[in-house]
Amino acid sequence: xxxxxxxxxxxxxxxxxxxxxxxxxxxxxxxxxxxxxxxxxxxxxxxxxxxxxxxxxxxxxxxxxxxxxxxxxxxxxxxxxxxxxxxxxxxxxxxxxxxxxxxxxxxxxxxxxxxxxxxxxxxxxxxxxxxxxxxxxxxxxxxxxxxxxxxxxxxxxxxxxxxxxxxxxxxxxxxxxxxxxxxxxxxxxxxxxxxxxxxxxxxxxxxxxxxxxxxxxxxxxxxxxxxxxxxxxxxxxxxxxxxxxxxxxxxxxxxxxxxxxxxxxxxxxxxxxx
Amino acid sequence: xxxxxxxxxxxxxxxxxxxxxxxxxxxxxxxxxxxxxxxxxxxxxxxxxxxxxxxxxxxxxxxxxxxxxxxxxxxxxxxxxxxxxxxxxxx
Numbered sequence: 001x002x003x004x005x006x007x008x009x010x011x012x013x014x015x016x017x018x019x020x021x022x023x024x025x026x027x028x029x030x031x032x033x034x035x036x037x038x039x040x041x042x043x044x045x046x047x048x049x050x051x052x053x054x055x056x057x058x059x060x061x062x063x064x065x066x067x068x069x070x071x072x073x074x075x076x077x078x079x080x081x082x083x084x085x086x087x088x089x090x091x092x093x094x095x096x097x098x099x100x101x102x103x104x105x106x107x108x109x110x111x112x113x114x115x116x117x118x119x120x121x122x123x124x125x126x127x128x129x130x131x132x133x134x135x136x137x138x139x140x141x142x143x144x145x146x147x148x149x150x151x152x153x154x155x156x157x158x159x160x161x162x163x164x165x166x167x168x169x170x171x172x173x174x175x176x177x178x179x180x181x182x183x184x185x186x187x188x189x190x191x192x193x194x195x196x197x198x199x200x201x202x203x204x205x206x207x208x209x210x211x212x213x214x215x216x217x218x219x220x221x222x223x224x225x226x227x228x229x230x231x232x233x234x235x236x237x238x239x240x241x242x243x244x245x246x247x248x249x250x251x252x253x254x255x256x257x258x259x260x261x262x263x264x265x266x267x268x269x270x271x272x273x274x
Numbered sequence: 275x276x277x278x279x280x281x282x283x284x285x286x287x288x289x290x291x292x293x294x295x296x297x298x299x300x301x302x303x304x305x306x307x308x309x310x311x312x313x314x315x316x317x318x319x320x321x322x323x324x325x326x327x328x329x330x331x332x333x334x335x336x337x338x339x340x341x342x343x344x345x346x347x348x349x350x351x352x353x354x355x356x357x358x359x360x361x362x363x364x365x
Binding site: 055060062146192193196197 | 278327332334353359
């Protein structure tokens with residue numbers, strides 16, 4: 001039987017790969033990702049589920065899913081001109097198809113994506129956590145950017161459905177799960193700092209979310225993370241939903257690590273329990 | 275309203291290099307074939323991101339325009355104009 005072995009929460013800031021290429025492996029951002037990558041290596045997952053929000057690249061507003069899952073033999077990216085290497089990554093299509101069917105069986109009418117590429121929200125975390133792209137990835141897309149957003153409870157339940165699907169998988173398989181994104185981030189909206197195109201308007205929310213997760217206060221997190229509250233933390237604040245879905249897969253565990261990133265609107269989290 | 279067409283224009287500026295170059299060269303000509311209202315056309319050519327935002331254009335997409343200073347939208351100009359909108363998130 002397949003088992004969930006670890007959960008990870010990381011940002012996917014598009015300029016981080018170029019920043020680290022310039023500043024080197026001892027730079028702050030490199031070390032933050034490396035701290036998580038060490039846990040990925042130790043947990044040794046055979047497969048990673050990645051909860052991601054597409055930034056109008058894989059999909060567009062002509063056809064924008066609330067939830068979608070990638071079922072293919074491989075995907076590639078980034079598909080959005082992010083300055084970083086291009087990668088191809090395997091997708092375990094049979095497992096992805098199984099998760100899709102199991103999710104639909106539990107009431108999640110999740111959109112099917114085949115023959116798709118992915119944007120920086122999938123590839124930036126993988127670039128830092130699994131740079132050789134040897135671990136196959138199942139991307140699950142959540143609309144965190146184009147309101148109305150799915151509710152936090154719905155996303156947590158989606159994670160629980162994914163967990164149940166994995167636990168039904170008959171073969172032995174170690175599965176890790178990543179939640180990709182920020183807690184407070186405004187791009188191009190009225191909350192950007194004067195003279196800037198983006199900013200982190202809500203450091204208090206960013207810190208509070210880390211406290212809730214540190215103490216495994218899931219009910220409080222799901223109550224507080226309304227769409228209105230998330231968007232007050234920035235028009236990209238709905239990316240918290242990717243972390244919440246990841247927590248639905250992980251279940252009731254305190255994080256092994258929850259590392260803030262000073263001056264930014266995100267954190268680096270690790271959940272392991274064995 | 276054809277907010278979709280404005281959002282699509284922003285996306286195409288990122289993904290379609292020939293379109294981006296056309297926007298740099300002659301913005302009015304580049305957007306002439308698009309399905310926009312006269313008001314949207316005027317707002318775009320004036321770089322009036324506050325109005326485009328209030329009509330429902332997505333700020334993540336609008337902000338692409340600053341990458342190449344399209345429609346005169348340098349980052350400082352964009353930032354100043356977007357601060358003029360009423361932010362409904364604050365009630």
